[in-house]
Amino acid sequence: MKLLKMLLAATLVCCSFVASAAPDPATPLPLDPQIRSGKLANGLTYYIQQNRRPEKRVELRLVVKAGSVLEDEDQLGLAHFTEHMAFNGSTHFKRHELISWLQSVGVKFGADLNAYTSFDETVYMLPIPVDRKENLDKGLLVLEDWAQGVTFNDADIESERGIVLEELRLGKGATDRMNKVLLPKIFNGSLYARRLPIGKAEILKSFKPDAIRRFYKDWYRPDLMAVIVVGDIDPKEAERLVASHFSKLVNPANPRPRTYPTIPERKESEAIVVTDREAPSNLVTIRYPFTERSESKTIGEYRDHMVELLSAAMLSQRIAELSQQSNPPFLQGFSSMAKAVHDYQAFVSSAVVGKAGALPAIRAVVAEGERARQLGFSAAELERAKKNMMRFIENLYNERDKTESSAYVGEFTRHFLDGESMPGIENEYSYYKELLPGITLEEVNAQVRSAIPVGQKKLVIFMGNDKSGTVVPQATQMLATVEEAEKATMSAHEEKTLAANLMAQPPKAGRIVKETSDKLLGTTELLLSNGVKVVLKPTDFKNDQVLMTSTRFGGQSLVEEGDIVNARYATAILSSMGVGGYTPLELQKILAGRSVSSALAIGGVAEGYGGGSSSGDVETMLQLVYLQMTQPRRDQALFDVFIDKQQEQARNAQARPEAVLTDTVRTTMFGNHPRVSLTPRPEELDGIRLDRVMALQKERLSSAYGMTFFLVGSFDLAKIKPLIATYIGGLPAAKIATDYKDRHVRAVRGVVKKEVRRGREQKSQVSIAFAGEANFSVVEQMRLRALVEIMQIKATEALREQRGLVYTANISGGLALHPYANYSINIGLPTAPENVDKAIEATFAEIRKLQEKGPEEADLAKVKENWTSNYRKALRENGWWLVNLKLALVDKIDPRLLLRQNEMIASLTVADVQAAAKRYFDFNNYVQVVMHPAESKPEARPDAKPEGQADAGKLAD
Template sequence: MKTPMKHFTGLLLVASLVLSQAGLAQNRLAEKLPIDPHVKIGKLSNGLTYYIRKNIKPEKKVELRLIVNAGSILEDDDQQGLAHFTEHMAFNGSKNFQKNDIVSFLQSIGVEFGADLNAYTGFNETVYILPIPTEKKENVEKAFQILEDWASTVAFDGAEIDKERGVVLEEERLGKGAEDRMFRVTYPKMFEGSLYANRLPIGKAEVIKSFKADVIKRFYADWYRPNLMAVAVVGDMDPAEAERLVKKHFEKLKNPAKEKPRTLADVPARKASEGLVVTDKEATNHVIEIYYAYKKAKEETTLGDYREYLVRRLFTSMLSQRMQELTQKANPPFVFGASSISSWARGFEAYSSFAYISKGGPEPAVQALVQENERARKFGFTPAELDRTKKMLMKSIERAYNERDKTESANLVNEYVQHFLEQEPMPGIENEFNYYKEFLEGITLAEVNQYTAKTIPPVTDNKLVILTGPDKADFKLPSNEELLTMTENAAKADIKPYEEKAIASSLIEKAPVAGKIVSEKSSSNAKDNKSKENNALGITELTLSNGVKVILKPTDFKNDQVVMVASRFGGQYLADPKDRFSAEFASTIVSQMGAGQFSPVDMRKVLAGKNATVTPRIGAISESVSGQCSATDLESMLQLTYLYFTQPREDGELFNSFVTKQQALYQNMASDPQFTFQDSLFKIMYKDHVWAPKLPKPENFAKIDQQKALQFYKERFGNANGFTFVIVGKFDLNTIKPLLATYLGSLPSSAKTSTFKDVGLRPVKGPLKKEVRKGSEPKSFIRLVWNGETTYSDADQFKLQALVELLNIKLIETLREELSGMYGGGMSGSLGKYPYGNYTITASLPCGPENVDKLIAATLAEIDKVKTNGPQEADLNKVKETWKQQYLVNIKDNAFWARQLLQSVEMGSDPAGILAYEKKVDALTLKDLKDTANKYLDTKNYVQVVLNPENN
């Protein structure tokens, strides 16, 4: 027995040890966050910062960024919109590149304008995005010259400025409409008392139309200076060479003698609560938003800050999951709702909530948002919620860590952009993985709940409550004062703690009786041509005892990814036309109700700590399945597949929830001019055919019969015979085969084969011209459609796609750069083989009403040039180079291989063509495209539909 003194001494030793460990922990948390050791950060003598990192995913490509710490918030009153206009002018001439030479050169080396080559302007920054192939050293050198010119010698030629006014005004026009009109009322209230309230990046039309060249040059001279810039170089090039090029091109840049101070705009705290109801006759949805006071965001510099970031992630994830559960009720309070901590204002953040209101009106939505926040604030979360969310976060970081040597350069470079602009921590994935392992498990429920209580503001705090949407006779809107009172009264309800429902711990309690693999074709077991082809493609083909076929391609493209796709012919057209909507939404409804014994919410819970998803779909002429998973969760993905085939779940409450939410979402959609235009286009193109494409409308959802939808789904997925599955990614063939036999080989099957039905649906042919009038804004939209029947071939499909890409280059040059008639738009087209051989080519051109005739004439003129003279060789070479560059990336992408292999089965084409792609590209000729244009683009036989405003 211990003496009292010894016992006391022991307590002192324990206490001393505890205090010592606490001290160590505190010292550890006070440590500064490191910088990712894989990136080199430097600063030139003029203050320009640079980030350089070697990364070989994708190979032979480098991501370049010019990051300017200046945006619309720095504009003078006479410059509103000119930060964004400056970004546009960077592509329209500089010291070393005349007019459109930058875009033309980049297209010639395979960089696609808009898709690869791009830029954006925000309140506080302008970022130029330039991905460059690295095979040719001279192209990389020229790319750095482009960055230098953007940073220092943009020309601002007067004639080019005048041409670009039209392009920027067209970009501004694209944003016009009900949402924009309401936003311009609510946004100044959100940032009342701050410069943010009147510095939207798009600016003011009156400034854009009339500013003098010296005004934009003043902005450029003030803010495009090296000590406000960074250059990021991430990709497959030598870091020493990258640093040499940065120094060569940017060391010589000078800062202005008298620098304007670069300060952050303040956002004052809200002084009182306010309700604001804003309506618009063209609005489509009622939306509720609650904004609490902005506060200065805490800088994250230490390990303790990172640990608190993990606490925040746990809190936001758990609250988000609760909000999602509310949408599963038969009469959900909102279609979608969320709460978060965020901001558009650098250095500030605010707690806010929003919801798309359901059919019940604003009060149930407000009550649900407020009360769910209050529930979390008062009672916190449960141990089960915390445990699940920890598993989910840990799985997420594990996947990122596993892919650390296969992460794309574009993802890495974005971290460096944010580090420069926002001082966002970037300790590197190895360090972050270790922090998760070190801190996550030790975060207690008590501290998460304490964080929640202090983070969610009481509803009595100063706030701005906004309700936007249409003003409809059948929808009672509150006044501003009533909206505010409604919000504050919502917290007075008797709010109970969250109740956790027990669920099963595994997807399938007992594995099904496995089928057999009855045949296998691969290089290892045969010498025929098929197996030789499979060897070249790296694929193995299995046939299972139930008629299911599986194509397997193990890859090392990613370390922790498996992609699955599957399909067979069948589809909605097999249903009785009177049950059209039940058939059309059958797979969506099953996804909403779940599979096995699990609702979607329960499915997420049982899969906590795993990464596996599966989605069944029923299209017009086929049914399909798509899925993805981590390498370690392959069995879970196959189990989900088995459940969706064999045990679609029936749940009347979730069915009613789906119908209610969809009706609420689409009940006012006809007010939107674009919706009306598309709906009219379908009616014009397909007349009154029973299977004509239709946009979602509330009355359509009322026609869905739950039992008929479920029965149709079971008919389509109840017999798996004829399905082909393609699985690509990180897996072992010997390991996956027994899983396939168990979960795919056991799928129900019969000798009955499945095929599609041709229901005679054919679009009208031209010549036909129609006009649709809708909307109050001066906005038009042109749709030109060429279509008809043809004999399908892979070769013709390839040529048609090349023709469309080439015409898009010409439309950008002519309609945008020369005529200043549009901001974005272009052509698309393809051949179809099923249910009949057909082609469709579409030109979609948004513009102003005054430019409709001009753009149509210009489009047809470009088509006629190709038909008469053939394309220019330089333009065809741009298409070829772009496709080759895209192929170099795609050929090492799991999803690309899965799509291509499945498509080869669907179309009956040779999968070896995947490997012959570059030869096909090289073989394209000017004559091919000229002949294709003459075959499919009859400019005397097309359908023209134009949307014009009502009062034009």
């Protein structure tokens, strides 16, 4: 039930409906009639659905109920290793042939083609273009091979060891070190704590090939598998192909039983303190006992879950309010019933610790749950939650014929793995209209009383950075604080009365003084009486979506160097304080039931507003823009909260090795230029002044002079034009500077190499940056992009597949026109310390091949095919049009070129890419920074110090 999962992470809440006769609670939830599903004779489950969004594309999945918990002691890490081997040779595809064929039809490795392994399942993801009919058949052949045709050649296994070990190395760090202490406590001795999917290095290095073949034979079997086919297909033909490919799969003669580990009941409450000098944040968590989890099977159970979602949304809102008050007890917090592993859930409360410390954070997050448990919620809170919930389901219903295929495959996967119901959006919309109005405050309050644990055995955790200035709590203190908060008598939550609407009355309207149309692009341009331009593109890509952006030059480039920190943070600070008389959380309450957002930005060389809304909420979105420009809110308390939060994050960020590497690269490239953004320092934030931030808003964002707005989406031109005239035409437009200043931030010339030593793990990171001035054009941008993507293909082949030096090579780059025409190419190579020189040498060798011989025709064809496929999809996306219409204006490009992308892609040649390689990979001009680990090798030592009922564990620095 995709809706319910998404609602847990959404801000909930819309109009009430008159309830019709309530359905029988015992009625089983149906299966969406659009889904063609069944089981083959061998037990394999399949799901098929026709969906033409996007056109000529199909999403394929192979889902296997087999993950790391099924590994034997000599197989730790081999469930995940099996996933890797699926791409390294099978019955119908020799090693490298599979990826090469997929790339040739436009499927990008990593971005499109992918897989994952978890505790309980392995899922293979394959999107396939079906502009050629045979692609679907061959795509299902790929899944068939993954299911029971992986060859597991000894040589291929040996070759893949280095890649998997590099993936393991990549995941090492503070979080990994702390989890090794925490997971046995969290899972209370369950097998889950001993079966992390990545496995153990010693086994990955030494396992015998027969061990991985045994895992594959035992668990990759049709009775544990599902095949999912969603997209632009004929369902009957897809069902025929599924039967043709997968009926031949066989189950073992004596199958091993597929069971799920149990999590033992916690016998005693305990607390644990785990610190690491590289920890990214300070966090307190209270984990209550695991309980059995079940999915809704009847309409009554569906309704019960709606009640749970309402209470969870209201509790989340209250906890968010705590983080916005003066001297907040924590920076961010949450409390909810959270899904854990298969068939288990647990109530968890957590908070990011701020300057108040760990104990006040624990006290506040627990006490807020107690307040809800003891006194319940208010009628106003419930009404807002209902509005948001109803608006959410309405949006899904409105977009039911425009939903992307990728949204469905996750739902089918969860149905197979966990039994999640799939009644279909039409049924769910009907249930919400019928059931939601009848849910009472008494029901919600009763639910929250039963859901929030009190007096139960619990695990209290502090994990953080003891070098950041935070006072590390004692285990006994944490337990005592929780128990004290659970026993406290709470006062009622205070509700502030708010207006029903953002604006009492609209502003004085402007006029449309000129209107022109471009029929080819489908755009209409308006010139308003205040001089502001608006470009409108109505579309039918979505039924209920309108996107907006605006821009003009200026931004941070216009402030002097002594003011740059204020300008850099102005966007976030202004957003954190709300507009008019309302804080951001108060705005959420006023806007309950509406799908709307708006944001402002003061960027490096430009500034403007952006947002989005449903078709019916366009006016509200434009009201937000008007208020942000004319009534920015000054709130000293929220400003102080923002600065405290940023300083806490800055203190922790300084400890991260990655931050040191990034800063070293940037200072090496650009010197100590004050306009170069580095990892924030606490002392830097001390210099920000609220008065100056408000002055910057007045200087740069209180006038619409010189701005161009763009709106793309499902709107009617005749209906939206009066709103544009009123709210955008009514904006003040006093004359201000509308060009940027080039502050001459330039990359260093020549070859510069540096090394830094940071981090406790034995891993290195190579960063190589090529940058300089360039001639900008659309065609040249395309040539450089092609070069970067081909280089990504070759680096993956050479460094990963052939030599096992990296898990992934990260290559990015492009051209920019402002503040001056320039190019940049960035190469990131995470690798072992002993392999640094080899990785650099191999990368440079691939660059020289491109310069000397040019790319292979086949590689260029792969890139072009992927671009063509993506372009076909992008032409039906509001976001793509919004971004590219704006870029055409900013970069002074004819927007009609947006319709000629296929023509430009087709004209790209091997010679073009070779010339780009010679032009942009200049071996006399690059910056190379290598981060090596610190000299000392990490040792984990849990110091168990029983204190009453608590155990305190600490990870050594």
